[in-house]
Amino acid sequence: MFVYSDNAATMPLSREAFEAMLPFLRDNFGNASSVYGVAREAARALHGAREDVARALGAKPEEIYFTGGGTESDNWALKGAAEARRARGRHIVTTAIEHHAVLHTAEYLGRQGCEITLLPVDERGLVSPEQVRDALRPDTALVSVMLANNEIGTIEPIREIAAVTRAHGALFHTDAVQAVGHIPVDVTELGVDLLSLAGHKFGGPKGVGALYIRKGVRLPPLLHGGGHERGLRSGTENVAGAVGLAAALTRAVQTLPETMALVAARRARVIDGLSRIPFSLLTGDPVRRLPGNISFVFEAVEGESLVLGLDMVGVCASSGSACSSGSLDPSHVLLAIGLPHEVAHGSLRLTISENNTEEEIDYLIEQVTNIVARSRRMSPLWNEETQSPTERFWPQGVPASL
Template sequence: MTARRVYADNAGTTALSKTALDAMMPYLTESYGNPSAIYSLGREAKKALEGARVKVAAAIGALPEEIYFTGSGTEADNWAIRGAAEKGSKKGKHIITSAIEHHAVSHTLEYLKKQGFEITMLPVDNLGRVSPDDLKNAIRDDTILITIMMANNEIGAIQPVTELGRLAREKGVPFHTDAVQAAGHIPIDVKAMNIDMMSIAGHKFRGPKGVGALYIKKGNYIPPLLYGGGQESKRRSSTENVAGIVGLAAALEEATANMAENMKRVSAMRDRLIAELLKIPFSRLTGDPVNRLPGTASFVFECVEGEAMILTLDNAGICASSGSACSSASLDPSHVLLAIGLAHEVAHGSVRLSISECTTDEDIDYIIATLPPIVEKLRAMSPLWEDRMNGKF
């Protein structure tokens, strides 16, 4: 193993920021009270909880009372979708989504399908984007929910959420977006973007793991997912993870304040990475080359197994991914890469390099110097590469 380590899997998770850690520490040590308690230690925790709610709301253009804290982005997705399905089931059982959703959304919809709901899965183009016209044509009188992610976790493609939300609003259909990858990295204004519900997760923008939030537009009631003590305005029972919530809010506030600077610097490093790695023969960028997350560069390299690349990169000290961290143990091709039209054998050769404001130019130099020889070495051991060179496919 090399002594050098370059972390390039920020779409999987991020390093906790010092700002978030410092904000959390008092609520892990001295101010550890239950925010439901009426004594002073509990009131201190309650004050911190409500302060965090104000910060999160300000970061996305919402009202504080529209923010509900959860245990993860996955929980927020489940709550939004299952809650909307339960609420709307008297009107209809038709839900619209996209072919490239995170499993937190797609698996929830698979569950609902078994309960009798009808799911329309919109296709994406070869850049990974949903067509507003396709959505417009798919909305029916019995459509009760549209759930389409803001930005894809594997290829970084950003969806035309404002337009999709407008179409949903015109038809009176609730619109939910999974913004787990987007929050803290690109500007979000839930009002201007016509969003009714939105999920985020703290660990994607340098907050702690195990805490997320769901924005629910005022007046848009959905039933609780969890029942119990009636926390979060009786809509999400469970004693609140005060330290985690405070850390999430501090990290999101910091990311939002530095967003313009971070987007410019990170995008420049990403673009240099893309330009250099596309010099590798039979390589291609996946996702929209323009409308993509600042830190995500995703590729496929023909005649190479993605898992082999990830393990060899790891031996060289580079942490990368072959797709979603939630499904990295799977040997099946990514559903996202298949949805954008890649053949199975090509989709197997995927690598996602996701960087952040913590990444340095020297880190980018090291990846650029390290990955091409790895691809060359792995191809030299592949009978498929020999066939490719001999023009057999």
């Protein structure tokens, strides 16, 4: 059996996105800035895509700027806000569990003279509005807190945090790359100034994203050139990409209530199944959680070997210890929620979608259970006789559910 359960990494292109994109990859190849027929087609489609994305997010079309993906949107939001608000001050507040697209950008800004406050999170990965309020200073230019975490699925109280930030006069950005298309996201209801999204996380194509910039907020251009995207992000527009992103998002939003209910019910079954494995712990918030996110740590197991073992039986999954740079450092998110290094190494993330059938869910539970047991049999950290780890690593006591 083949089970794709790494939907937080990327999702397959939806049928709607594929069909919407095809004409712009073939016949309607025109440059959306040119004046003749085939180009006007492209310009019309781009305009329609912007309207669709705006409608899906509760925004106005002129507040949507297409970008080259989530990383680009995050970079633009942070660097742009830092520059735009330079006169106010150079203090930026963000959290310890952000994606590297935010964290590394903040570190870069730190080297450029900004002062960065990294807020800690609690054991479920939550940041509180009170923490943000306490961190705000007269020279705070920007607060950036993600809407939902990509590893542990925790959904942050963004509406409250945005309100605290904006009442103070600072700009508020949220990285909503994992949230858009998976939970309701309305920029007006959330009250954010800036919001990042990426097409491939909800069935759109890769390499295209968007940044929502609230009307009245002025960011400097990200790319200088021919003046595309109302002068802020130059470069011939990726019409097929924008059209595909919009089609995927429109479909995701239209089917959201049913999809969320279905996926959350299947997630509950997997969480229930994997919680039966001894010395396992669900990471992230059990309730304020993305519908498709199942993230666990298993003591006396290497997450990397679980992922490889699962690959051998056709299951695509990921581990917080598997880093894109090839290093085996445990994930910064798992350390931030207080897991000991040794335990954080044993992490596994499954992210399911509506495409995963009930049979696949059964298979996932069965295979993870088998592979954890097999890895432990070979591990020096596991006592096969007592069926327990040879050593516990919890400085503050083992959590109740282990």
